Amino acid sequence: MNDTTTCPYCGVGCGVKAQVQDQSIIAVSGDREHPANAGRLCVKGSALHETTSASNRLLSPRVAGVEVSWDTALDNVAERLQAIIDRDGPGAVAMYLSGQLLTEDYYVANKLMKGFIGSSHVDTNSRLCMSSTVAGYKRAFGGDLMPCSYDDIDHAELMILVGSNAAWNHPILYQRMVAAKRANPALRVVVLDPRRTATSDLADLQLSLKPGSDAQIFNLLLVELARRGQLNEAYISAHTEGFEAALSAAQESAPDIASVALDCDVSEQDLSSLVDWFCNTEKTLTFFSQGINQSSSGTDKVNAIINCHLATGRLGKPGMGPFSLTGQPNAMGGREVGGLANQLAAHMDFSSAASIERVERFWQAPNMARAEGYKAVDLFDAIERGEIKAVWIMATNPVVSLPDANRVRKALERCELVIVSECMSRTDTLDLAHIALPATTWGEKNGTVTNSERRISRQRGLISAPGEARHDWWAICEVAKRLGYTQAFDYRAPVEIFREHAALSGFENAGSRGFDISAMSTIGAQEYDHLKPIQWPITADAPQGTERLFSDGRFFTPSQRARFLTITPRQPAQQTDADYPLRLNTGRIRDQWHTMTRTGRAARLLQHRPEPFIEIHPQDAERFQLKDGALAELFNDLGHYRAPVVITTHQRPGELFIPMHWSRQFSGDAISGSLIASETDPVSGQPESKQGRAGLRAVDTRWRARLLVRQALELPVTYWTRVPLEHCTSYRLADTHTVDNWDNWCHRYLGEAPSMRLHDGHDGRYRACGLRDGKLNWLLLVERDDALPDLDWLDQQFAASTLDTDQRRQLLAATAPGNQPCGAVVCSCFQVREPEIRAAVLAGANSAERLGAQLKCGTNCGSCIPELKALISDTTEEVEHALE
Known part of the structure; x- marks a missing residue:
């Protein structure tokens, strides 16, 4: 079996080698033969095998929350879509897709909607990034x-x-x-x-x-x-x-x-x-x-x-x-097949009647859409006002990722028909689905993706899908057949879709369109299975692909000349004012991906930045009377966001940064999109997610705690965030209300009184645990600081069949054997924590290279090297200051 595939995260498109045992991916490494990464993987890619278990997967189709067969679910999808089309026309249905889909999934989705149903309301979360x-x-x-x-x-x-x-x-x-x-x-x-x-x-x-x-x-x-x-x-x-x-x-x-x-x-x-x-x-x-x-x-x-x-x-x-630098693994592949609402397949556009007619003839489409559809923000606006009655959402989480997220949620809540294709059993968007279809995910999916340098690579199915999960292209084609389009969607394998996609790219092209992979239109199944990464265009004149474009100075405008554009700079649409005086920036962090449906499953990826945060300049911290680590709330007229403060001079005064990843599955009120207005670029329709505005205020918490519990639960507290571990779930909690009796609190919210506890009323510390049949069921540590033992050690206590006296004492003392180091994980690849790094620096490891030789940190993906250098500088400055 070919064990090489492509990473499903950013647009770099790294090659991955997977080790499979008993239908499980047990380890991954970088593919040395892949030109995008030559064997290297970042920390997210290195942890891919930790995200592929069958736990918390959507395993069966559901209609109105009830598990049903695939036939029943697909019949429901087709019948309800057809009823809406018959009543309100094809423009009443839409699809919202994702750069997580493979090109073959994307292709059939666009073909069905734009060529056969006749709706161009097909857009993708790539609208938000590229x-x-x-x-x-x-x-x-x-x-x-x-x-x-x-x-x-x-x-x-x-x-x-x-x-x-x-x-x-x-x-x-x-x-x-x-x-x-x-x-x-x-x-x-x-x-x-x-x-x-x-x-x-x-x-x-x-x-x-x-x-x-x-x-x-x-x-x-x-x-x-x-x-x-x-x-x-x-x-x-x-x-x-x-x-x-x-x-x-x-x-x-x-x-x-x-x-x-x-x-x-x-x-x-x-x-x-x-x-x-x-x-x-x-x-x-x-x-x-x-x-x-x-x-x-x-x-x-x-x-x-x-x-x-x-x-x-x-x-x-x-x-x-x-x-x-493309944001998603297949954002470019989606663009190739017309994944955006203003595009047709194969880089053709609705602006050209000839292009519309060309695609119509190639597909033999009976209901070809004639005008571009709604872009992402406008699409959900149309859902809100009731113009779009049905939406099929695939492999994305718009209730979290779109701007004005609270409004998006309300729009879907009132939508007549919400269909969601999803691999996980819980997401913020899936919770609103009328019909849920279990999809395959990385390691199971089979097709192609295109990276930032136009390189097409294979994602291969290495293991069987759990339960009744099915490929997205298959589900789309099955619905198409039920709508009466069997002949056009009778594909038996992804290679057949790819061949058609390649053929369309060369159809009546003759060099008029830059995207052309027509040399692959006759690719055989075996050749497809063993396809090496290759850059398009891939034509009869360049069958091995093309490294860079425009070396001949010829472009694809009517004049074959490149166009200069007149640019008059404009200010951000979201302007600060007296009520919302701070400029708000949102973005990704090192170890997480999108809304954490995949990366949130790997515990080590949540140890570098285990909870949402608000980065703020020291001047603003003083202005708003906030200390480092204090809980604060951002707010504006759209919503609010609660998280601890991180004070740093890396921010400009008057400006903030918050991560985009946390959803209601991982924290109570930390959806960045809830603060971003749906202001968009008038040409591209892309939202302005980097220049929001907000006010800021302290949250006066009475207590903060760490709770580890065997089963996930919901708690009525001001702030919570969770980290799923192997044997339990870890929560960070804070509340503005005083707890008069912690024993009663445990009984009420954890279901039982403590089996063991330590309570210091003078400093507010409370430590307690619940045991059932000798096994640890929960552990609550109400602390003034966050100096706790390694989460891995705490997690292992939940795996023990019984706890001896020493283990129970260590739990309540909040100390692990051997004085394991506490503090943030800086190097996620090798789980190296900040105290270890500082100690090594004090002992003479005064360079990233020396730290790597001693602790291994920074020697795999290198993502932590800038942070290592900063710690070296900070530690050295602290020593010099102490000696003055």
Whole structure:
């Protein structure tokens, strides 16, 4: 069996080798033959095998909460959809898809909806992360065409990362950047980001610019290129159009370095350095991600970046180009098959009548949609007002991830028919489903994905699906058959879908569309099973794929010239005011993925950042009278968010950062989307998730506690967050109400009085545990601080058949054998904690390399190296201060 597959997390698209035993994936490692990662995996990828158990999986179809057969569920889906279509028309039904789907799933979903049902209301959660890039590339190049390759990193002499914390969000690619800088000390790295992040560790220069001001800086670069005579006049003349208008617009908004530095709130000297380096370095790569895309002017920011590369001819050659770092493993694959509501399959659009007719003929579609559908935010608005009566949601959790999350929840609560295809037994969105369909997940799914460099890779089914879980493409096709479209959806395997997808990409193409994989339209089943990673285009002229695009200077616009765009920078749509004075930024953290339905299953991935948090600058902490670790609440007119405060100078004053991952499955009130307004980019429809606004206030808690309990439960407390462990569930609790009698509290909420307890009324500490038949059932530690033993040790006590006297004493003493270290896990790969690292630094391990040699931290994925360096610096400073 071929045991290689592709990671299901970020858009890097790392190859994975899996070790399978007795129909279980028991270990994973990086695939050394995969060009995206050459054997390396980040901490999330390294923990993949810890997320594949059958526990907490959705194992059977459900209708109205009752388990039914697949035939009954599919009949219900088809009959109820048909009834709504007959009554209200095809525009009353919609699908909301995900970059977690495989290309084959995506393809049949779009074919069914846009070609056979006749509704173009098909959008995807990729709208939330990459649609501004799609729009920017299309405006400039005539197609959604990312021009670069990962190999360009090895040739670059200047790398600019804009709105990208690659060290945490694309760690394997970041480590390649680190290696490139090590190999070429002359390589310069610039980070443009309001926050100092782990990525800043690599930077020769960081511009901590005012949020939302990126376009002005790139307009300035265009102006200075012209002023200094650094334009590539020959390239502009031969291969582009619209330059003069773009330059004129840039000159209006960015007349000189001094004014732009003032407007963007950056050092004039630092901005001058960036300008000098950019103007004088041909081999420049500009990486950009969500900090650019998730904006109400994200498309313009993308085009401001592209303008600078076109003006210098810096694309189509090694080491240069505007490089979008994709957020999801198959966001690009979804775009290839028309996963966005304004697209048709194979990079065709509703804006072209010829394209609509071409897809209609290829599919022999009886009900071809003729106009683009609702983009994600508008789609859920249409559900709220009752225009869309039915929605089929697949492999995503919009009740958490969309902006104005509380409103999205209300919209689905009143929707006539909500169908959810999901692999897990509980998600915030699945709780609202009328029909739930159990889906396969990573390790079970079988098909293809496309990564950030246009590389198609195989995700392979390595183990059997548990229960009655089925592939998404199969479920879609079965519904299509019940709707009367058997002949068009009679696929027996993913390879058949892939062949059709490839054939459509070349259908009446003749070089007019950049996406073309027609050379694979006759791929055999065995060849498909053993497919090696390959970059498109893949045509008769380039059967081995194409590393980078536009080397010939030909684009896919009507004139075959690239377009400059006129860019007038705009302020964020969400503006702070007296009631909501703080600028709110949201994003990913190192060890988690999306809404944690997968990563939340691996206990070690919740030990680096075990609960949601609010990052705040020390000045703001003083202003709002908050101490580090104190519970606080963010609020605005849309909702609220509760979490502990993390005080850091890495934030700019007046600005906050919160993680996007926590849902109601993992914390009480920590959904970041509940604070983000549904303001969108007018071109791409992408929400402005990076520039929200909020007020802040302290939460006056009377007690805080750690609770470990064998069975998960719900507690009426002000704040809770949970970490699933192997044998129990760990909770962090806090409340604004005083508990007069803890014994009674345990009896009421934990179902029994304590079997053992220690209570110190003077300092408020209370420690108690419940035993049943000699086994530990729960453990409650009400503490003034969080100095607790290793969670792994506590978890193991729940696995013991009985606890001896020493174990019981250690539980109530809250100490583990051997004085195990407490504190945050910094290196999740090897479970190395902060106290161990500080102790090693004090003993002389004063570099990340020495720490790695002694403790192994930082020697696997490298994601923790910036944090290791910070701990070395902090520890050294503390010692020097103590000696003064």
